[in-house]
Amino acid sequence: MRQKTKLIHGGISEDPQTGAVSVPIYQVSTYKQESVGVHKGYEYSRTGNPTRHALEELIKDLEGGKAGFAFGSGMAAVTAVMMLFNHGDHVVLTDDVYGGTYRVITKVLNRIGIDATFVDTSDVAAIEAAIQPNTKALYIETPTNPLLKITDLEEASAVAKKHNLLTIVDNTFSTPYWQNPIDFGADIVLHSATKYLGGHSDVVAGLVVVNSEQQAEDVHFIQNSTGGILGPQDSWLLIRGIKTLGIRMEEHEENAAKLVNFLIQHPQVTKVHYPGLESHPNHDIAKKNARGFGGMISFDVGSSEKADELLRKVKYFTLAESLGAVESLISVPAKMTHASIPADRRQELGITDGLVRISVGLEDIQDLIEDLENALS
Numbered sequence: 001m002r003q004k005t006k007l008i009h010g011g012i013s014e015d016p017q018t019g020a021v022s023v024p025i026y027q028v029s030t031y032k033q034e035s036v037g038v039h040k041g042y043e044y045s046r047t048g049n050p051t052r053h054a055l056e057e058l059i060k061d062l063e064g065g066k067a068g069f070a071f072g073s074g075m076a077a078v079t080a081v082m083m084l085f086n087h088g089d090h091v092v093l094t095d096d097v098y099g100g101t102y103r104v105i106t107k108v109l110n111r112i113g114i115d116a117t118f119v120d121t122s123d124v125a126a127i128e129a130a131i132q133p134n135t136k137a138l139y140i141e142t143p144t145n146p147l148l149k150i151t152d153l154e155e156a157s158a159v160a161k162k163h164n165l166l167t168i169v170d171n172t173f174s175t176p177y178w179q180n181p182i183d184f185g186a187d188i189v190l191h192s193a194t195k196y197l198g199g200h201s202d203v204v205a206g207l208v209v210v211n212s213e214q215q216a217e218d219v220h221f222i223q224n225s226t227g228g229i230l231g232p233q234d235s236w237l238l239i240r241g242i243k244t245l246g247i248r249m250e251e252h253e254e255n256a257a258k259l260v261n262f263l264i265q266h267p268q269v270t271k272v273h274y275p276g277l278e279s280h281p282n283h284d285i286a287k288k289n290a291r292g293f294g295g296m297i298s299f300d301v302g303s304s305e306k307a308d309e310l311l312r313k314v315k316y317f318t319l320a321e322s323l324g325a326v327e328s329l330i331s332v333p334a335k336m337t338h339a340s341i342p343a344d345r346r347q348e349l350g351i352t353d354g355l356v357r358i359s360v361g362l363e364d365i366q367d368l369i370e371d372l373e374n375a376l377s
């Protein structure tokens with residue numbers, strides 16, 4: 001089954017009991033047992049729910065793994081995966097990981113003794129140099145936010161394997177439609193499904209896919225023990241969103257390419273970051289990792305004042321955090337998503353005050369270009 005077909009027919013795409021072509025919302029907490037311990041596969045909805053199960057089977061199929069798990073948010077998914085580790089363990093992570101991931105690692109998980117080092121994982125030698133005797137995992141985000149840096153999934157996973165580390169990939173930006181980290185040797189893939197998978201700015205959710213029976217057992221144990229599950233209504237919304245992921249990603253891609261083409265020629269724009277640009281430092285690796293470059297673009301307008309003015313003037317780009325929705329969104333990372341990072345560290349990473357991030361939506365591209373044209377002039 002090819003990816004677009006899988007989006008629609010993967011997992012459990014209908015209700016076997018009634019023939020309903022959309023999986024029903026099983027709004028239920030507990031299930032009747034015939035006798036003690038004898039049941040139809042469900043006992044209590046924290047442990048398992050048929051609507052959530054359909055979603056978990058779907059994401060498992062889309063990522064090509066052994067089991068899928070749905071959580072109440074992307075951060076709940078990240079946290080559940082990190083619960084695989086113990087006090088005294090160490091993890092190497094991409095240096096510009098999602099801010100919430102940085103926060104949970106450095107302000108919460110550090111308190112229970114999980115240690116971390118953040119490195120530029122686009123440099124495989126830097127990964128290897130950061131590995132310690134107690135390192136248990138390599139955690140990669142690619143492309144990253146907001147500079148769209150790319151890590152070679154195949155090489156990075158190979159280094160991890162050599163040192164007996166688990167490779168964990170946050171695949172939120174590319175989605176399984178474009179990128180399947182398990183094909184390159186990753187062990188665990190996770191998503192903020194709030195973004196492209198949901199796609200309509202109406203659900204907060206997280207997904208995890210593992211590629212071994214042992215990890216399936218372990219993550220299910222953590223999911224059931226800590227309880228950060230996704231409810232049936234939101235599971236259903238996510239299944240609904242995922243059905244159109246293919247056509248949405250194709251269109252995001254087309255709009256992004258046209259917008260990038262406009263931006264690189266604009267005199268007010270000093271720099272454009274997009275993995276699809278041949279001038280992107282890791283363009284070739286982006287092509288190797290994924291079948292598409294995605295709908296996220298960042299560009300520099302030179303100063304905080306100019307960025308503010310741009311954001312005030314745009315009509316169709318909604319000033320908001322988040323990404324991956326049908327609506328085009330615009331933000332200034334230095335003041336919004338990355339404000340918690342100290343200014344000198346931001347400079348070091350290249351997140352300047354004039355950097356603007358766009359999540360290209362599905363509006364008519366001509367309207368989007370005209371909108372930016374007006375705002376930039």
Ligand SMILES: *Cc1c(COP(=O)(O)O)cnc(C)c1O
Nearest residue numbers: 073074075098100172192194205
């Ligand atoms: C948004 C996001 C998260 C966190 O997901 P939530 O659903 O907001 O909890 C994690 N990783 C990436 C790359 C994200 O964009």
